[in-house]
Amino acid sequence: MKFDAPAGKNLFDNARIVGKSTRRIDGPLKVTGAAPYAYERHDVIPNQAYGWIVGAGIAKGRITAMDTSDAEAAPGVIAVLAAPKMQPVGSSPFNYAPLFGGSDVTHYHQAIACVVAETYEEARAAAALIRTRYDRGEGTFDLKAKKSTAPMSGEPKTRGDFDAAFASAPVTVDETYSTPGESHMSMEPHATIASWQGDQLTLWTSNQMIAWSKDALAAILGLDAANIRLDSPYLGGGFGGKLWVRADAVLAALASKETGRAVKIVMQRPLIANNTTHRQATIQRVRLGAEKSGKITALGHENWSYNVPSAGDGETATAQTPVLYAGDNRYVAEYCARLDLPEGNAMRAPGEAPGHLALEVAMDELAEKLGMDPIALREVNEPGKTVPGQPDKQFSERNLVRCMKEGAELFGWSKRNAKPGLVRDGRYLVGMGMAAGFRGSPTMKSAARVKLAANGHVTVETDMTDIGTGSYTIIAQTAAETMGVPLDHVTVELGDSAYPASAGSGGQWGAASSTAGVYAACVALRRKIGEALGFDGDAATFADGKIVAGDKTHALGDAGAMSAEDAIEFGKFQRDYNIGTYAAHFCEVAVDAYTGETHIRRMLSVCDAGRILNPLSARSQVIGAMTMSVGMALSEELAVDPRFGFFVNHDLAGYEVAVHADVPHQDVVFLDTPDPAISPIKAKGVGELGICGPGAAIANAIYNATGIRVRDYPLTLDKYLDRLPALV
C-alpha cells in the first residue's frame, strides 16, 4: 500500500478497538514470567553452552600478550576465543567501534576474549584466569579539552543575520549548558543464543531492529543475510541500546561456529556501559535575543559532542531548535570531537533529549529577564503554519499552545510565584517549572502478513519488536479493527526475521509505521476474501466477525483459510510536512533548604501526538520517559576518568537511575489529535516525546524553588550546596 497523500476519513475515525485503553495482550505472560527473554530460551535448541565475555582493561592501545592456557585447562571449558588470534570481524554501517578480533584496543571493555564452558559459572571462573598484557596508548577522553578544536559537522543552519540581531537585541541570554554521557541500562542486558545448522545461523537475541541487524550481522561476519535468522519476540527494554548487533551476538555466533554447540551469552552488567553504546555528553551554548515583547529575534544554539575516531555523529542536541520557535535570525551548529571513549549511538530521543535540557532552560531564563510568564513567552514565539525559514514545509498538526494552556490549567500553574526562592513549606523550598517538548515523528516502510483461519481467527506476523512498549497490543487492535473481529480473535507474532520486515522499534517510528503496515496487510486480505466471495473488499463492512457486502452477509471465515502480505510505503508528500509530536511538561519540586536534596512532588505531561492507539500503554510510555527524565536531570551520569579513559561507575549501583521514591505523582494527558499526514491510522509514537522536556521542567522548578541556576547536568546537590540559603 502506498501512502501517497494525507489520509481521508476512514474506518479508524469510527474505531471501536483502536484508540481504546486496552490491557497488554502479552501482560499475563510478562507478569507470570512466562514470556521468555533471549537468555531464557532454554527450549529452542538443546545442549546450550555458556559464553563469558572478557572486556579490555585499557581504553586504548594494543594487547601484547594473552595467555589463555589456564583458562583452557579449567573445568568445563570447551573453547577460548582470544581476539589477538582472530581476524577482526567486519563492520556494518551501524557499528563504529570494532566488535571483536585483532590486538588493537580502541575502548575500555572492548571484547577481547570469550570463554565457552558447560556452565555459566565455569565460563566465568575460567575467564578470570586469562592473563592479558597491554601496551597502553595515549588517548583523548575529555570533551571539554577538545571542544575548541572540534570540527563542525555539516553546515550550520543559518537564517538572516544572527550576529547583528543578537548584538542589537534589548534582552539577551547567552549561557552554556552541559549534559553528561548516559547509559541505556535496560533491565534485560544484551543477550543472545546462537546456533548453526550447516551454513544457516540462528540467533535468539534481544534486538529492536530485526531487519537492520540481520544485514549488519551478515556484513560483520561475512555471511549471506539469507542464511541468518534472528528471533527476538520479547525484550526487557532497549532504549536504543539494542538497535544494533553487539558483542554478545557476534561472539555467540563465532563461539557456536568454533565449538559446534549452541552458545548463549549475556553481556555482563559491569560491561554494558563501556562495551556497548551510550548517549554522548554535550556542551551546548544557547544564545537568545528578544524584543521587549518577548519576540525572539536571534536564536543561536551550538552543540559540541563527540564520537569515536573512526566514524559517527555526536549527540545532535540542536535537533529541536529549528522547529520549536519562531525567530528570524538564527545560527544553529553541531560540532563533533573525536574521542577514544566507547562508541556513542542512539538513546531514547537522541539529540532532542539533552537538547531540551539546554534550550528549554534558556527559554526559562529569557522569560525571567523579560518579566514574562514562560508560557506566554513560548506563545509569542509560536511559529505560523510553516517551519520557520521553510515556507514550503507546513506543520501537519501542531498543538503546542493548547498543550501548554491545558497543562497550565490542570497543573495549577497560576499559583506559581514567578519570583524564585520565596515559597517555603517547612524546611523545603518549593517551586514549579515547565518546558515545551518536540520530537520528530518519522515513518519507515513496514510490512506484515495476516493469516485468516477458517474459523475466523486472525494471526499477524511481522518482524516488528515489542521492547516493552506495547507493540503486540496496538498491532492486535489494528488487525481486530480492520478485520472486524474482537481482540481475542487475533494472535500477534513478532520479532522473527522469517516474518515480513517491519519498521522496527526506534526513533519513535515503530507504532505509527508498524500499525500502518499491519493495516496494509489487512486491507490486502480483505480484498482477497472479497475476490474469493465475489465482493469489493474495500467497500464491504467487516465487523463483529461478519462481512456485510451489499445485501449479503458472510462469516469472516467463509472463504476458507488464506493469507495476505503487504507493506505500507510512505510517499514523498510527507516531505512537504513537518510531522512531529509536541508536549508541555510541568513539574513541582521541593528542595531541602538545608541539604539541597530535590524531592519531586508531581509531574504532568500534556501530549499532542496524533491519534493515541492505546491510551493505557501510551501513558506507560510517557510516564516511563518522564521517569527517565528524572534520572537524566538529577542523577544519571557516566563519570569519565580522563586518566584511564573509561566510565567509572559502570554498574547499577554507581549509575543511578531514578527509583520509585523519586517519582511520587505523574499525570499524562493526550490531546488525541489525529494527524492525516502520518499514516492511514493518523497515529504517532509517544515513547520519545516523553523524554523531551521534563528534565528541563525539573531544572526550571529547582530554579523557581531556590533561585539557583545550575547549568551542568545532572543537578546534584554538590553543585549548589554553597548557594543555598545561609544557615541561621
Added chain:
Amino acid sequence: MKAFTYERAKSPAEAAAAVAGREGAKFIAGGTNLLDLMKLEIEAPTHLVDVQDLALDKIEETNDGGLRIGALVTNTALAAHPKVRKDYAVLTRAIVAGASGQLRNKATTAGNLLQRTRCPYFYDPNMPCNKRVPNSGCAAAEGFSRQLAVVGTSDKCIATYPGDMAIAMRVLDAVVETVLPDGKTRTIPMAEFHRLPGDKPWLDNTLGKGELIVSVRLPAPVGGQHFYHKVRDRRSYAFALVSVAAILNDDGSGRVAFGGVAHKPWRVEAAEALLPQGAGAVVAKAFEGASPTEHNKYKITLAERTLAGVIAEARS
C-alpha cells in the same frame, strides 16, 4: 567466582575454629555482600563456613536494661523490633534508610557491620586498588572520588565504610561481642571495631582471623530525640553521600556520628560536646584535619548543613 568448598557450622566456637584453621576460609551469613564480591573475584574464598544454623537470631534484653542483638538477626527484624523502635529509634531509622526491603530481609547484623566499601575502583579488577590488592596503588585518590572519604584518609586509601546501621550503633555506644577460635570471647566497642585505612587499607576492621561475631550489645537506652538523615543522589536505594545519626537532648546536648565521610562511622566526642553551639562548631571540630579531594570537599559543607537541619528539627 572461584570454586570453593562449603560447610555449615554447628556452634560458634566450631565456626571460628573452622575459619581460623584454613587458609582462604570465610564466614558467610546472608551472602548479600560476599557473593557479589565473589562473582567479581574481589573476594575469592576457597572455603565458606555458613553460620546460618547458629542460633544467633534473637534479640534479648540484658540485665542492665540494654539489648543483645544476635549476629544473625536480619536487618528487617532488628528495625521492626518494638523496643528498638521505641528506645533506639536512630537504629531503626538508619537500617530502613539502607538497601531495599528484599536485601534487608536477608542481610544480617554481623554481615552488615562487615560490608565492604563501595569505592568504584575497588569494584573494577582492572584498576589499581590497595584495598583489593595490597600495595597496587589507589586509583581513586586522583580519580572520581565524589562518593569517597574526606576525613581519616591515608595516601593509600580514601574509601568509606558505606553502611548505615553501624553509624547508629556508634552513636548508641554499641559493643560487638565475638568468639575466638580458641573458644574464648571478646568485646569490641564500636569505636574500635572499624579501623582507619592507614598503611593497611585492606584491613577494614579489628577482627582477628576466624573471630566470629556472635552479637552486638546495646547499653541501656539514653533517651533523647533520635534522628538519622541520610543524604544521597536519589531518594532510595543508594549509599549515603553523608549521613547524620544523632541523639539530641532538650538542653541542646547530645551525640552525633557521621556516615559516608570516613573509613569508619565518624564520631568525635570532643566535637559533639559542642552541639549546644550549633552544627558549625561541631563539624569544624569533627572534621579537623580533613583532607578532601576537589570532588568531595562538598561533603564537609553537607555534613554541617545536614546536622543543622537535624538540630532545627529537634527544636521544632
